[in-house]
Amino acid sequence: MDMPLPDASVIARRSRILARLAAALPADALISDPVETRAYECDALTAYRCLPLAVTLPRTTTEVATILRLCHEEGVKVIPRGAGTSLAGGSLPTADAVVLGVARMNAVLETDYPNRFIRVQSGRTNLSVTGAVEADGFFYAPDPSSQLACAIAGNIGMNSGGAHCLKYGVTTNNLLGVTMVTMQGDILQIGGPFLDAGGLDLLGVICGSEGQLGVVTEAWLRILPKPEGARPVLMGFASNEVAGACVSDIIKGGLLPVAIEFMDRPCIEATEAFAHAGYPDCEALLIIEVEGSPAEIDDQLARIKTIAQRHNPVAYRESRSEEEAKRIWLGRKSAFGAMGQMGDYICLDGTIPVSELAHVLRRIGELTASYGLRVANVFHAGDGNMHPLIIFDANKPGDLELAEALGADILRLCVEVGGCLTGEHGVGVEKRDLMHVQFTRDDMEAQLRVKDVFDPDWLLNPAKVFPLDVTASRRVA
Amino acid sequence: MQPDTEAALASLIAGASGKIAVTGGGTRRLDAVAGEPLSTAGLTGITLYEPGALTLVVQAGTPLDVIETTLTTENQRLPFEVPDLRGLLGRSGNSTIGGTVAANASGPRRIQAGACRDSLIGVRFVDGTGTVVKNGGRVMKNVTGIDLVKLMAGSQGRLGVLTEVAFKLLPVPETAATLVLHGLDDATAITALSSALTSPFDVSGAAHWPGHGTFIRIEGFATSVAYRSAELQRRLAGFGTVDAAADDPWPAIRDVAPFHGAAGDVWRLSTTPSQAPALVARLAPRQALYDWGGGLVWLLTDEGFDLRAALGPFAGHATLIRSHSALPTFHPEPAPIAALTRGLRAKFDPRGLFAGAL
Numbered sequence: 158m159d160m161p162l163p164d165a166s167v168i169a170r171r172s173r174i175l176a177r178l179a180a181a182l183p184a185d186a187l188i189s190d191p192v193e194t195r196a197y198e199c200d201a202l203t204a205y206r207c208l209p210l211a212v213t214l215p216r217t218t219t220e221v222a223t224i225l226r227l228c229h230e231e232g233v234k235v236i237p238r239g240a241g242t243s244l245a246g247g248s249l250p251t252a253d254a255v256v257l258g259v260a261r262m263n264a265v266l267e268t269d270y271p272n273r274f275i276r277v278q279s280g281r282t283n284l285s286v287t288g289a290v291e292a293d294g295f296f297y298a299p300d301p302s303s304q305l306a307c308a309i310a311g312n313i314g315m316n317s318g319g320a321h322c323l324k325y326g327v328t329t330n331n332l333l334g335v336t337m338v339t340m341q342g343d344i345l346q347i348g349g350p351f352l353d354a355g356g357l358d359l360l361g362v363i364c365g366s367e368g369q370l371g372v373v374t375e376a377w378l379r380i381l382p383k384p385e386g387a388r389p390v391l392m393g394f395a396s397n398e399v400a401g402a403c404v405s406d407i408i409k410g411g412l413l414p415v416a417i418e419f420m421d422r423p424c425i426e427a428t429e430a431f432a433h434a435g436y437p438d439c440e441a442l443l444i445i446e447v448e449g450s451p452a453e454i455d456d457q458l459a460r461i462k463t464i465a466q467r468h469n470p471v472a473y474r475e476s477r478s479e480e481e482a483k484r485i486w487l488g489r490k491s492a493f494g495a496m497g498q499m500g501d502y503i504c505l506d507g508t509i510p511v512s513e514l515a516h517v518l519r520r521i522g523e524l525t526a527s528y529g530l531r532v533a534n535v536f537h538a539g540d541g542n543m544h545p546l547i548i549f550d551a552n553k554p555g556d557l558e559l560a561e562a563l564g565a566d567i568l569r570l571c572v573e574v575g576g577c578l579t580g581e582h583g584v585g586v587e588k589r590d591l592m593h594v595q596f597t598r599d600d601m602e603a604q605l606r607v608k609d610v611f612d613p614d615w616l617l618n619p620a621k622v623f624p625l626d627v628t629a630s631r632r633v634a
Numbered sequence: 635m636q637p638d639t640e641a642a643l644a645s646l647i648a649g650a651s652g653k654i655a656v657t658g659g660g661t662r663r664l665d666a667v668a669g670e671p672l673s674t675a676g677l678t679g680i681t682l683y684e685p686g687a688l689t690l691v692v693q694a695g696t697p698l699d700v701i702e703t704t705l706t707t708e709n710q711r712l713p714f715e716v717p718d719l720r721g722l723l724g725r726s727g728n729s730t731i732g733g734t735v736a737a738n739a740s741g742p743r744r745i746q747a748g749a750c751r752d753s754l755i756g757v758r759f760v761d762g763t764g765t766v767v768k769n770g771g772r773v774m775k776n777v778t779g780i781d782l783v784k785l786m787a788g789s790q791g792r793l794g795v796l797t798e799v800a801f802k803l804l805p806v807p808e809t810a811a812t813l814v815l816h817g818l819d820d821a822t823a824i825t826a827l828s829s830a831l832t833s834p835f836d837v838s839g840a841a842h843w844p845g846h847g848t849f850i851r852i853e854g855f856a857t858s859v860a861y862r863s864a865e866l867q868r869r870l871a872g873f874g875t876v877d878a879a880a881d882d883p884w885p886a887i888r889d890v891a892p893f894h895g896a897a898g899d900v901w902r903l904s905t906t907p908s909q910a911p912a913l914v915a916r917l918a919p920r921q922a923l924y925d926w927g928g929g930l931v932w933l934l935t936d937e938g939f940d941l942r943a944a945l946g947p948f949a950g951h952a953t954l955i956r957s958h959s960a961l962p963t964f965h966p967e968p969a970p971i972a973a974l975t976r977g978l979r980a981k982f983d984p985r986g987l988f989a990g991a992l
């Protein structure tokens with residue numbers, strides 16, 4: 158993975174830039190000591206690291222605007238950062254850039270139940286948004302597995318999803334508005350506490366733009382009343398094909414579970430050895446969760462059972478209690494930890510049409526064998542978002558490169574069958590060089606034009622998302 | 635001009651020298667656009683329909699009724715309940731799916747299933763330079779690159795001509811029921827709707843039709859609909875008698891039927907439900923109709939009445955849907971937002987072919 162050479166003129170002006178930032182900000186908002194900036198040298202894609210020029214940790218939108226205006230004047234690049242849990246290197250610094258972290262901006266600004274929204278500063282963690290409204294019977298629907306740590310800022314940056322987005326959608330479907338600061342330091346309000354914003358859908362473009370268009374400082378989020386209850390069922394199948402067909406029949410049957418999780422044999426075996434959840438010995442396993450009142454849940458589970466039985470499940474386990482529900486989820490929730498025990502791993506994030514599931518799993522198996530590696534699959538089956546985990550040995554020379562090459566092949570396969578390179582983790586630097594696989598030059602050019610409008614000097618979050626050759630002329634300008 | 639293929643459309647646009655008026659079914663266009671008509675009627679047909687994956691890919695000129703008929707065979711539907719505004723606007727013809735997307739047209743189910751843009755998962759379009767662009771795809775989750783799918787939804791044909799659009803679908807629920815409360819004033823009605831919408835009972839329609847009733851819709855499996863109806867009746871008892879509605883009011887609410895044939899201007903106001911009754915009271919319109927729990931208000935006003943001036947600043951915006959006056963169709967945007975809109979239009983349509991407000 159290549160990164161452009163740092164801008165020598167910026168590096169040469171480092172002390173002047175730091176002095177200006179220090180003069181404009183409260184004392185604790187600027188970090189420039191390399192010992193302290195080390196904490197910001199990477200995100201959750203730890204294979205790539207780089208110390209930034211400096212880190213700024215503002216507390217207000219006005220301070221964010223000050224930092225951006227100043228960096229714009231000095232021609233300094235800026236890396237917007239939430240909690241740094243991106244798995245795609247989306248908040249990886251460069252040596253000539255200032256990290257702008259919003260983690261200290263974590264206040265709840267307004268909760269409005271009759272109108273069903275909450276307004277928060279963007280550094281607030283995902284889980285604590287629900288935390289703020291839970292006691293009153295509400296929740297914020299998008300629930301990435303990293304929700305304890307990740308911030309709304311990064312959720313908006315990556316348009317994050319979670320296990321429950323089959324029913325409730327991803328971030329873009331639950332975001333009503335933002336306060337955003339442009340690279341030039343202008344403060345904008347886009348959307349607001351209403352459903353239809355009118356005009357061009359700028360909010361839709363900002364969501365998922367990976368810090369390319371501006372720094373989000375506040376967000377209006379849709380909150381929903383909590384369902385009365387939820388209950389999972391677990392079923393095992395003799396093949397991936399059969400499990401895939403069962404998923405599609407359930408969806409066709411008019412059922413809308415909140416989650417349909419799929420695990421393949423390697424994943425089941427790894428999880429069992431690690432968490433001992435008592436999962437059945439089978440080729441493929443589904444965990445399906447439905448919501449409602451106790452009677453509604455019973456009714457939905459009965460319908461799911463009827464459909465599942467047509468596919469001769471080798472195991473069928475309905476939870477009858479909190480305790481049983483926990484056991485059903487236990488393995489799934491420890492899946493990533495379990496794979497960690499098997500070695501180092503890369504977590505992919507491709508998306509495929511659900512109808513291609515069996516074919517894709519078969520091809521992944523073949524590809525993996527040809528590379529001499531191991532892959533385990535766990536994914537959100539309802540929406541085709543796959544997370545193949547490629548297991549490798551970081552201490553073995555060449556193994557990481559081999560794993561990355563296999564990962565690229567798997568993502569190419571996803572695109573080939575009609576899917577895409579990333580369903581929720583984003584492109585970042587990780588998938589940047591694969592963008593050619595999914596998009597023509599013209600397709601990418603159209604996206605670059607949006608960046609041209611919001612960030613004409615190309616200073617925000619440099620060298621992410623778009624292949625370097627495609628952006629070269631803009632980056633020198 | 636009526637190209638039959640995307641390639642033909644692209645070369646038409648590349649070679650165009652004057653303004654172009656992109657037309658689908660011609661049923662909804664609000665602002666008069668001077669320019670050579672460019673019809674999408676040659677770009678029709680369903681490209682891909684996978685009921686088991688709840689996905690549909692369709693050419694932009696395809697009439698809506700063709701799509702609806704096809705989906706009915708599999709007991710599925712577009713989630714966003716497209717309004718039919720022909721009666722309101724006095725138009726004939728058949729809406730196309732491209733025009734629907736270009737308007738981000740969304741009906742009462744918006745509060746539960748989202749707007750058109752929320753179901754739209756992929757687009758192909760020809761921009762003002764004649765370049766074919768694709769974005770998104772046919773999968774539910776996709777964060778690969780900048781989301782131009784959302785940008786094209788509601789763009790009113792100002793950034794490019796859509797040639798193909800992809801959606802996620804929903805199954806048609808087994809049954810639906812509507813509850814009605816009678817005789818509530820606007821403010822109380824909106825409070826009642828908010829109470830229903832903040833319950834866990836998954837309301838899919840919440841509207842107040844002054845003089846007719848305050849309506850709440852529940853959809854799903856029969857046992858569940860019965861259960862949730864009973865719970866909602868209990869919850870709303872403090873607002874008066876909660877009955878089961880005799881007729882289905884949703885097509886009328888969706889299509890703003892109360893204003894059909896009535897003289898006056900028609901406005902569409904987007905705001906928070908709580909603010910809506912006071913705003914309406916200040917405007918004293920001839921008629922009002924509240925949808926989306928009060929977040930969307932249709933207003934019938936005297937001709938030429940400048941509603942925006944009368945409203946003053948508020949959280950939301952107003953669109954002039956039907957009028958003979960010279961008032962602007964779209965709500966003026968704050969300067970920095972207007973600059974971004976102008977910037978995007980200049981990038982996607984550098985020669986200014988796709989004329990019109992917005």
Ligand SMILES: Cc1cc2nc3c(=O)[nH]c(=O)nc-3n(C[C@H](O)[C@H](O)[C@@H](O)COP(=O)(O)OP(=O)(O)OC[C@H]3O[C@@H](n4cnc5c(N)ncnc54)[C@H](O)[C@@H]3O)c2cc1C
Nearest residue numbers: 658659660661662663664730732733734736737739791796
């Ligand atoms: C400003 C405005 C706001 C509207 N708001 C709403 C609303 O909030 N709710 C609602 O239900 N309806 C709304 N409508 C109506 C909406 O246009 C219709 O819902 C839609 O179904 C029209 O279909 P049609 O094929 O008849 O489009 P037409 O009336 O032919 O065209 C409608 C608009 O879409 C453009 N357009 C048509 N086809 C394409 C294409 N293939 N690619 C790009 N652009 C195209 C046209 O240039 C025109 O601006 C609005 C319309 C306008 C103009």
Ligand SMILES: Cc1cc2nc3c(=O)[nH]c(=O)nc-3n(C[C@H](O)[C@H](O)[C@H](O)COP(=O)(O)OP(=O)(O)OC[C@H]3O[C@@H](n4cnc5c(N)ncnc54)[C@H](O)[C@@H]3O)c2cc1C
Nearest residue numbers: 239240241242243247301302308311314317318368373581
């Ligand atoms: C164990 C684990 C599990 C995960 N599970 C999921 C999952 O289930 N679903 C999922 O979608 N993701 C998941 N992720 C990925 C990650 O948590 C999400 O992408 C998350 O949204 C990142 O949030 P963050 O605050 O950490 O953002 P960061 O990593 O700090 O930034 C992410 C991106 O957003 C941009 N950004 C950050 N702040 C701003 C801002 N204020 N304004 C504009 N742009 C900004 C950054 O530049 C970067 O491009 C997981 C990660 C881990 C480590």
